[in-house]
Amino acid sequence: MPASAASFDPWILAFSAVTVIVTIWMGFRSAKTSKSASDFFVAGRSVSVGWNASAISGEYLSAASFMGVAGMVMLSGYDALWYPVCYACGYLFLLLFIAGPLRRFGAYTIPDFAEGRYDSPVFRKIAVCFVLFIGFFYTMPQMKGAGTTLAYIFPGLPYWVGVAVVGAVITLNVALGGMKGITLVQAVQYWIKMFAISVPVFVLLSVYGGYGQNLSVNQSAADASTPAAIVQTVEATPTPRLALPEKAPKDEAWIAPFGPLTTKAAKAAGLSAEEAKPYSLLYTFSLIVALVCGTAGLPHILVRFYTNPDGVAAKKTTMWVMILIGVFYVFPPVFGVLGRNFLPELYAATGSKGPDKVVLELPVLIRQKYGILGSILSGITCAGAFAAFMSTFSGLLVSMTGALAHDVYGRMLRPKSTAEERMRMFKWCAVLVGGISVLLGALVEPLEINFMVGQAFAIAAASYFPLLFMSVWWRGMTMKGAATGMLTGGLCALFSAAMVNASTLASDKGPMGKLFSGFSGLNDFWKEHPLLRILCEQPAIWSVPLSIGLMIVVSKATRKTIPADIRMKMLVLHAPEKLGLKQEYIQEHQGAAH
Amino acid sequence: MPAAPGLCYIFALMSDTPPEHDDFIHSEEFLHGLMKRQLRLSIACAAAFLVVLVGLPLANYFAPDFMAQRVGGFTLTWLVLGVLFFPFVWIIARIFITRSMALEEAEVHLAAAGNQKRKG
Numbered sequence: 001m002p003a004s005a006a007s008f009d010p011w012i013l014a015f016s017a018v019t020v021i022v023t024i025w026m027g028f029r030s031a032k033t034s035k036s037a038s039d040f041f042v043a044g045r046s047v048s049v050g051w052n053a054s055a056i057s058g059e060y061l062s063a064a065s066f067m068g069v070a071g072m073v074m075l076s077g078y079d080a081l082w083y084p085v086c087y088a089c090g091y092l093f094l095l096l097f098i099a100g101p102l103r104r105f106g107a108y109t110i111p112d113f114a115e116g117r118y119d120s121p122v123f124r125k126i127a128v129c130f131v132l133f134i135g136f137f138y139t140m141p142q143m144k145g146a147g148t149t150l151a152y153i154f155p156g157l158p159y160w161v162g163v164a165v166v167g168a169v170i171t172l173n174v175a176l177g178g179m180k181g182i183t184l185v186q187a188v189q190y191w192i193k194m195f196a197i198s199v200p201v202f203v204l205l206s207v208y209g210g211y212g213q214n215l216s217v218n219q220s221a222a223d224a225s226t227p228a229a230i231v232q233t234v235e236a237t238p239t240p241r242l243a244l245p246e247k248a249p250k251d252e253a254w255i256a257p258f259g260p261l262t263t264k265a266a267k268a269a270g271l272s273a274e275e276a277k278p279y280s281l282l283y284t285f286s287l288i289v290a291l292v293c294g295t296a297g298l299p300h301i302l303v304r305f306y307t308n309p310d311g312v313a314a315k316k317t318t319m320w321v322m323i324l325i326g327v328f329y330v331f332p333p334v335f336g337v338l339g340r341n342f343l344p345e346l347y348a349a350t351g352s353k354g355p356d357k358v359v360l361e362l363p364v365l366i367r368q369k370y371g372i373l374g375s376i377l378s379g380i381t382c383a384g385a386f387a388a389f390m391s392t393f394s395g396l397l398v399s400m401t402g403a404l405a406h407d408v409y410g411r412m413l414r415p416k417s418t419a420e421e422r423m424r425m426f427k428w429c430a431v432l433v434g435g436i437s438v439l440l441g442a443l444v445e446p447l448e449i450n451f452m453v454g455q456a457f458a459i460a461a462a463s464y465f466p467l468l469f470m471s472v473w474w475r476g477m478t479m480k481g482a483a484t485g486m487l488t489g490g491l492c493a494l495f496s497a498a499m500v501n502a503s504t505l506a507s508d509k510g511p512m513g514k515l516f517s518g519f520s521g522l523n524d525f526w527k528e529h530p531l532l533r534i535l536c537e538q539p540a541i542w543s544v545p546l547s548i549g550l551m552i553v554v555s556k557a558t559r560k561t562i563p564a565d566i567r568m569k570m571l572v573l574h575a576p577e578k579l580g581l582k583q584e585y586i587q588e589h590q591g592a593a594h
Numbered sequence: 595m596p597a598a599p600g601l602c603y604i605f606a607l608m609s610d611t612p613p614e615h616d617d618f619i620h621s622e623e624f625l626h627g628l629m630k631r632q633l634r635l636s637i638a639c640a641a642a643f644l645v646v647l648v649g650l651p652l653a654n655y656f657a658p659d660f661m662a663q664r665v666g667g668f669t670l671t672w673l674v675l676g677v678l679f680f681p682f683v684w685i686i687a688r689i690f691i692t693r694s695m696a697l698e699e700a701e702v703h704l705a706a707a708g709n710q711k712r713k714g
Contacts, residue, residue, distance in 0.1 A: 081675045089683050092643055096636040096690060212667025220669060222662030255669060256662060257654035277655065284651045292647070312698075315691050322687050326680035333676050473633060567625055574628050576698040579619060579705055 012153055015379030019386045024173055026185045049313050053320035055183045058190030062392035063145025068450030071356035073336025076261035077254035084329035090295020095318040098296055101472045101573040103314040110299050111407050117471050118479035119563050126483050130463045131299045131403040135396050137456035141449040143441020145389040148352040152360045159352045160442040171434025174397045175427040189387040196384025197331045200363045200377045214337050217241050218255040241341035248347040269530035283534050290540030294457025297464030299399050335359050351445040404429040446508040455497040462543035463490025470551050475566045481555030489547025496536035618708030639690045
């Protein structure tokens with residue numbers, strides 16, 4: 001580890017502190033202006049396309065995108081590129097199949113949609129569970145990002161202290177500000193993150209040579225057999241790089257597809273490189289399904305579509321989100337590539353000292369040449385990391401707290417509670433959810449940030465995605481079909497992911513290894529059955545079809561219970577808003593209630 | 595721009611008169627055509643996206659040497675996945691949004707025309 005990184009750097013602290021203070025100040029300021037319950041839940045539905053797109057992007061670009069992608073590219077090479085690409089492209093699926101209809105239907109949350117589409121308060125209760133399941137899976141990596149960043153800024157600070165401090169600050173902010181504050185804060189934070197990831201990359205590339213040049217240092221197996229490449233302009237001046245430690249993957253495995261990430265299970269089982277390849281292909285496809293479908297089923301992102309004034313705005317917003325996050329995702333892999341060449345010592349470390357902090361530490365290298373600029377740039381990436389985990393954690397907290405306060409308390413426990421009681425409950429629920437998130441976050445130091453986020457996507461892909469997709473496009477769906485499919489697919493994905501995590505934690509050499517030692521037998525089982533390990537680590541490839549299949553079979557068996565006014569519901573979902581069918585639908589429902 | 599016939603219908607709906615349920619908009623014919631046209635557009639766009647998304651791992655699998663050739667220091671497959679994939683998706687999204695807005699506009703006209711026909 002460079003001596004410079006081991007000491008406390010006031011520049012880095014200053015930038016991070018400014019980000020945190022500005023975030024909190026904005027939260028408190030907007031707390032004064034957001035009064036009503038609808039202000040809290042979906043910002044009064046009056047957010048412009050530009051603001052909303054920035055806010056969705058700001059909320060979406062989490063610690064996984066900002067820190068985790070770079071760390072994973074450094075650790076696993078090419079295969080890790082699927083993560084940023086599918087994080088961005090999953091939005092296309094959302095746009096093509098879900099965004100417009102969902103907005104036309106009009107409801108505050110996904111459970112609102114579930115209830116409205118099937119006229120079933122029971123189904124709402126089932127749907128709410130997954131807001132919490134997916135949410136907690138998603139908060140764990142954010143908490144690891146927080147612990148890693150604080151341990152970097154204050155060398156010597158225990159990981160869990162960072163988790164607890166950041167968790168407490170954000171929880172307080174959400175409890176006082178609500179979503180109106182969050183929209184503004186999220187939008188600003190997107191631009192902080194964009195600035196923080198791109199500016200250091202441009203400086204680093206100008207000092208250490210281009211993106212392609214740094215990649216060309218890694219010789220693939222094909223380079224040896226076909227020395228004449230199409231355009232080989234950079235070979236004459238190879239970038240000098242530092243020696244790789246023993247634990248680092250070899251060049252040819254790192255730069256080529258089907259590398260360490262996707263072959264891990266097969267390699268552990270003792271299979272040869274050729275034998276492992278089909279397993280890798282399966283892994284890759286399952287990962288793609290999880291990320292692409294999962295994006296379309298993330299509860300904290302979907303709720304934001306309701307903040308668009310109409311369906312056309314919802315579509316325009318999605319387009320802008322794709323551009324904003326697509327541009328962003330070009331940058332983190334560059335950190336991974338440069339980190340491999342110039343910070344190889346991170347390969348030897350684990351947990352919060354490992355490759356997940358490459359984004360934070362890499363700019364410090366410039367200090368040798370340009371002095372203080374290195375510290376400033378590292379301060380900027382730390383500020384970006386704060387923006388990343390703070391914004392995503394805030395968004396998740398609002399969604400999960402909303403589910404608890406709005407659904408569990410307001411509808412199930414005490415339906416007759418006043419608006420004031422619900423607002424008070426919102427604050428208490430925020431504290432509860434924040435507390436659990438901190439506890440879970442403290443456990444997961446040995447796991448990769450990006451990997452954990454991928455798991456949250458897999459659960460969303462097997463639960464909410466089939467629910468939304470099928471409910472929007474197939475009128476034969478019944479509540480029982482939807483519930484069976486969503487519960488079975490989602491829970492299977494959840495248990496598979498949890499099992500893999502427990503076995504990974506069991507093999508940790510630190511305190512977590514002791515805590516989870518009961519699961520170490522699983523690792524022997526995985527060695528015997530590499531295919532099962534891959535199917536559990538990346539469950540989407542079977543759990544998504546399982547969920548959809550169950551929905552179809554059970555719906556067909558219970559077709560008598562298809563909602564009576566299904567044609568009207570489908571019209572509201574699909575007919576252009578100009579026809580005004582929604583108002584008519586609401587009028588009728590009110591009429592029926594009287 | 596000529597006044598959209600659909601607007602008359604909206605104003606009719608917004609008034610306090612009870613909604614009519616035997617008109618064209620509420621017919622099975624309209625809903626079926628509407629969903630079919632929307633789904634066809636979405637599936638066409640998704641197919642263009644999926645061909646590349648599924649094709650890339652297959653290309654890596656069956657033609658590793660071709661995908662590993664160098665382009666300005668990148669391997670071809672790295673360049674495609676790490677850089678070129680994003681603009682490709684933006685193009686599909688752009689086409690979808692333009693077409694789906696045109697489709698909505700056409701549906702509004704169709705609905706109004708269908709209603710007039712039924713009344714006539």
